[in-house]
Amino acid sequence: MIFTEKAIYRQIPLLDLDGPALFALSQDMKLSLSEEDMLAVQHYYKNTGREPTDVELEVIAQTWSEHCKHRIFSAEITHTSSSGEEVVDSLFKTYIKEPSEEIFEAKPGFVLSAFHDNAGFIKLDDERAICLKVETHNHPSALEPYAGANTGIGGVVRDILGAGLGANPVANVDVFCFGAPDTPQSDIKGDDVIHPLGVMRGVVRGVRDYGNRMGIPTTGGAIQFDPAYIYNPLVYCGTAGVIKIKDIDKQMAKDLKIVALGGRTGRDGLKGATFSSAALDTDSHEEDQTAVQIGNPIEEKKVADCIFAARDEGLVTFLTDCGAGGFSSAAGEMLSDVGGEIFLEKCPLKEPGMESWQVFISESQERMVLAVTPDKVERVKELATIYGTEATEIGHSDGTGILRVWHHGELVCELDNNRLHNPPRQLRTSRWTPDAPDNSHTWADEDLGASLDGMLGDFNICSRAPVIREYDHEVQGNTLLKPLAGATGDAPQDGSVIGIDGSDKAMSIALSLLPEWGKYDPYRMGKACVDECIRQLVLTGGDPDQAAILDNFCVGNPDDPEELGALVEACKGIAEAALAYGAPYISGKDSFYNYFQTEDGPVSIPTTCLISGIAVVHDRKHTTGSSLRKAGSALCVIGAGSGLMGGSVYARRVGITTAEVPDLDCAAALARYRIYAQARDAGQILSAHDLSEGGLGVALAEMGFSMKAGIEVDIDQVDTPATATPAQRLFEEQPGRILLEVDPDHVDSLRDLFADDSFKHIGSTTTGTSDLVIRDAAGVELLKADLAELKATWKGTLAEFY
Amino acid sequence: MPTTTFEVTGKFDSPADCSTLLYAPLEEAATYRHSTVYEFDFDGDAEKLEGFAYRILVDYHAQELHSGDDPAIKDFGFFLEIGMKPGALDNEKEAILSYYQALKDPGFELTSLKILRRYYIFGTDQPATFVRDMCNPAVHVWRVG
Numbered sequence: 032m033i034f035t036e037k038a039i040y041r042q043i044p045l046l047d048l049d050g051p052a053l054f055a056l057s058q059d060m061k062l063s064l065s066e067e068d069m070l071a072v073q074h075y076y077k078n079t080g081r082e083p084t085d086v087e088l089e090v091i092a093q094t095w096s097e098h099c100k101h102r103i104f105s106a107e108i109t110h111t112s113s114s115g116e117e118v119v120d121s122l123f124k125t126y127i128k129e130p131s132e133e134i135f136e137a138k139p140g141f142v143l144s145a146f147h148d149n150a151g152f153i154k155l156d157d158e159r160a161i162c163l164k165v166e167t168h169n170h171p172s173a174l175e176p177y178a179g180a181n182t183g184i185g186g187v188v189r190d191i192l193g194a195g196l197g198a199n200p201v202a203n204v205d206v207f208c209f210g211a212p213d214t215p216q217s218d219i220k221g222d223d224v225i226h227p228l229g230v231m232r233g234v235v236r237g238v239r240d241y242g243n244r245m246g247i248p249t250t251g252g253a254i255q256f257d258p259a260y261i262y263n264p265l266v267y268c269g270t271a272g273v274i275k276i277k278d279i280d281k282q283m284a285k286d287l288k289i290v291a292l293g294g295r296t297g298r299d300g301l302k303g304a305t306f307s308s309a310a311l312d313t314d315s316h317e318e319d320q321t322a323v324q325i326g327n328p329i330e331e332k333k334v335a336d337c338i339f340a341a342r343d344e345g346l347v348t349f350l351t352d353c354g355a356g357g358f359s360s361a362a363g364e365m366l367s368d369v370g371g372e373i374f375l376e377k378c379p380l381k382e383p384g385m386e387s388w389q390v391f392i393s394e395s396q397e398r399m400v401l402a403v404t405p406d407k408v409e410r411v412k413e414l415a416t417i418y419g420t421e422a423t424e425i426g427h428s429d430g431t432g433i434l435r436v437w438h439h440g441e442l443v444c445e446l447d448n449n450r451l452h453n454p455p456r457q458l459r460t461s462r463w464t465p466d467a468p469d470n471s472h473t474w475a476d477e478d479l480g481a482s483l484d485g486m487l488g489d490f491n492i493c494s495r496a497p498v499i500r501e502y503d504h505e506v507q508g509n510t511l512l513k514p515l516a517g518a519t520g521d522a523p524q525d526g527s528v529i530g531i532d533g534s535d536k537a538m539s540i541a542l543s544l545l546p547e548w549g550k551y552d553p554y555r556m557g558k559a560c561v562d563e564c565i566r567q568l569v570l571t572g573g574d575p576d577q578a579a580i581l582d583n584f585c586v587g588n589p590d591d592p593e594e595l596g597a598l599v600e601a602c603k604g605i606a607e608a609a610l611a612y613g614a615p616y617i618s619g620k621d622s623f624y625n626y627f628q629t630e631d632g633p634v635s636i637p638t639t640c641l642i643s644g645i646a647v648v649h650d651r652k653h654t655t656g657s658s659l660r661k662a663g664s665a666l667c668v669i670g671a672g673s674g675l676m677g678g679s680v681y682a683r684r685v686g687i688t689t690a691e692v693p694d695l696d697c698a699a700a701l702a703r704y705r706i707y708a709q710a711r712d713a714g715q716i717l718s719a720h721d722l723s724e725g726g727l728g729v730a731l732a733e734m735g736f737s738m739k740a741g742i743e744v745d746i747d748q749v750d751t752p753a754t755a756t757p758a759q760r761l762f763e764e765q766p767g768r769i770l771l772e773v774d775p776d777h778v779d780s781l782r783d784l785f786a787d788d789s790f791k792h793i794g795s796t797t798t799g800t801s802d803l804v805i806r807d808a809a810g811v812e813l814l815k816a817d818l819a820e821l822k823a824t825w826k827g828t829l830a831e832f833y
Numbered sequence: 834m835p836t837t838t839f840e841v842t843g844k845f846d847s848p849a850d851c852s853t854l855l856y857a858p859l860e861e862a863a864t865y866r867h868s869t870v871y872e873f874d875f876d877g878d879a880e881k882l883e884g885f886a887y888r889i890l891v892d893y894h895a896q897e898l899h900s901g902d903d904p905a906i907k908d909f910g911f912f913l914e915i916g917m918k919p920g921a922l923d924n925e926k927e928a929i930l931s932y933y934q935a936l937k938d939p940g941f942e943l944t945s946l947k948i949l950r951r952y953y954i955f956g957t958d959q960p961a962t963f964v965r966d967m968c969n970p971a972v973h974v975w976r977v978g
Contacts (some may be wrong), residue, residue, distance in 0.1 A: 216856065299922050
């Protein structure tokens with residue numbers, strides 16, 4: 032084993048520096064701290080009467096980074112919109128925490144933990160709870176796609192391992208945003224920018240090689256393509272977990288031993304938290320190589336098995352993962368109230384000669400930190416040996432409230448944890464004052480068949496099978512609804528359903544993101560994302576009243592008032608929708624500075640909000656897919672359209688960017704989903720598909736890709752304004768709507784159930800043909816296409832590149 | 834301290850389409866084969882090192898081990914050799930070194946190991962596009978030969 036031989040650290044003189052010099056110091060040391068932050072640090076050290084060490088500055092930089100402290104979400108924002116000026120006292124408090132706490136009170140006993148552990152838990156049954164955590168790993172994936180995505184999954188799995196006293200990971204989900212894989216090289220304005228195809232290949236393979244090797248099925252995901260993601264791809268990695276309810280609560284105390292478990296510490300991943308909090312430019316590739324970690328999934332599997340064994344033997348008092356900031360954040364979190372000491376010379380290393388700050392800040396992967404009573408340390412070490420990993424005692428808690436870090440007898444870091452966890456509050460301004468939408472476009476379409484074929488071949492709609500097939504979605508044997516299913520095993524589904532070992536219940540998992548909507552109306556985007564997630568959870572088998580969601584925002588430049596304004600508006604939307612659906616937030620994350628300085632100026636991503644969710648499925652038999660089951664069924668649509676085309680795939684394809692984005696009555700939608708769930712549980716639903724990207728036309732085709740039947744629809748039966756053209760009826764993306772396949776004998780009873788809603792019997796599945804036929808009320812054929820040919824288009828687009 | 838080089842090739846490999854390596858198709862039809870090159874710095878018995886390499890680097894059913902600096906595959910336009918930067922974790926290297934460190938009296942002492950993926954390109958002698966699409970300066974070092 033390799034250890035340090037001496038402490039290597041230095042004092043950093045800053046007590047006599049002025050503001051600009053302090054900021055220059057922050058830049059030189061790559062601390063990513065503002066001048067105001069540095070003045071606050073200086074003030075603290077003036078009170079202590081000494082200069083800081085480099086270890087202390089690096090710890091403060093990591094802890095106060097945007098990545099770790101979410102300072103923009105906690106900022107006071109003066110926001111201007113068409114409604115006037117308002118002051119937002121913390122986006123997190125106003126739009127995520129307070130609405131969720133209102134729902135916690137309305138649903139006592141449902142959310143068992145939220146906002147303070149590595150993941151939030153909801154109750155599954157009397158014995159078990161389930162959780163979901165989603166993180167982003169954007170900046171590392173832009174630099175090195177394979178390693179960045181690889182360690183993104185590794186990190187979020189560790190969050191689940193560190194939730195409670197160790198939750199068992201049962202499913203992974205992954206959402207990616209890339210530039211189009213056919214982007215001409217000449218469109219990429221910057222040296223050393225990895226082509227989007229290279230990013231896609233690296234990210235997909237990186238995620239594959241971590242999740243598959245850990246034996247965790249990847250059951251859901253999404254991919255969005257947009258030119259704005261060329262320079263700043265987004266990589267969201269999520270993991271769902273299960274835990275016994277008795278293992279959720281954990282509490283630090285004094286006189287516990289701090290034990291590092293897992294891989295050794297090296298120079299890989301240094302400064303990852305501060306790196307991910309800064310914008311990228313063409314120099315990033317050379318300068319930030321150490322910020323890209325490399326993952327080892329086999330090591331993490333061994334760590335996981337050791338944790339579960341230690342948990343089940345009752346050895347663990349507290350547990351957290353080593354993520355951003357390494358030992359400094361893990362030990363800091365554990366010792367933030369109780370205080371304690373860490374001894375860096377005890378940390379096993381990958382390489383010799385590491386400096387004190389490097390040992391403490393390194394983000395080397397596959398490490399967890401446990402707190403155990405002294406009498407249990409040896410047994411933890413024995414279990415580590417059994418499972419082929421390493422456990423090393425590196426410190427203890429002592430009740431002083433102060434974090435002290437020693438290195439070969441020298442005190443290299445001494446920080447008051449109250450001061451450390453209260454960085455200066457940011458004051459920001461934002462605005463969202465777009466032009467009024469223009470609904471004057473006539474949406475005439477001479478060839479609906481060609482339009483539908485084009486939509487199905489669009490990068491944002493086409494089959495993701497080449498990517499999905501990289502991932503093992505069967506391991507653990509509990510995937511009840513798979514990402515591709517239907518009679519031919521290759522049709523898209525709205526979400527996934529995971530059976531839970533030992534329980535009669537299951538969990539549904541769903542995801543939604545609509546960045547195109549966010550370009551024009553981020554408020555309605557927020558509402559629609561929450562709606563789509565809840566809708567998918569319910570369609571696939573979940574209980575609409577036992578669902579919980581997560582928010583994950585990726586934003587370009589938050590220093591730009593318009594971009595920050597879009598975020599504020601999106602937060603308003605997600606808050607309103609969460610309250611309306613009674614679906615609390617149990618976790619969330621944000622990622623800022625996703626913009627790139629090209630030779631032509633900065634390119635920012637659109638405000639990208641991923642809403643992911645889990646719901647309780649009370650009976651595995653309630654699991655419902657999105658593929659047609661048979662000929663001779665009735666096809667029905669619940670929920671009325673609006674004819675509004677803003678943000679739709681169709682509008683983007685015809686080049687219309689000024690149309691109004693549709694709004695949504697969430698209360699009416701929830702009532703609809705409750706009735707749907709009732710009908711589903713009574714066995715009245717054969718299959719169901721949400722109307723989302725591509726609208727009814729794409730939904731019909733996707734359902735038809737089971738190739739069990741043809742489809743005939745009267746487009747004039749679709750409930751939408753009478754003035755809507757056939758293109759609007761087929762391709763509008765009004766939220767809250769569902770396409771059902773039901774037995775004809777159930778149509779009348781369902782119509783009665785949905786008496787207070789819009790319920791339309793629009794067509795049927797046909798026998799002896801694989802044609803999709805759309806007619807008007809007069810019987811005029813508007814579209815006739817062979818589902819097999821449409822399917823070939825849908826399957827072929829991405830297969831050419833991956 | 835001598836350096837010895839081993840190259841592992843696949844017995845049943847045949848040239849594959851270069852388009853799978855690149856982001857846009859080439860104007861000329863080009864193919865490639867790949868191998869893995871291991872450079873050991875060592876002290877001690879070279880024969881025992883070669884035995885070690887054959888035992889742990891090679892699947893003797895499907896692969897062949899070549900010793901020395903000459904490229905194992907011939908008649909190529911150029912080759913592109915890609916390795917991880919010093920300090921970047923290479924899991925294969927870690928696994929090999931962990932195995933070596935657990936040996937009792939191997940007969941040689943390893944002081945350094947470099948692992949490089951070598952891509953032999955046939956049908957073109959223009960490496961720039963391959964370097965652009967395959968080499969990431971954030972984590973790679975590379976050489977065109």
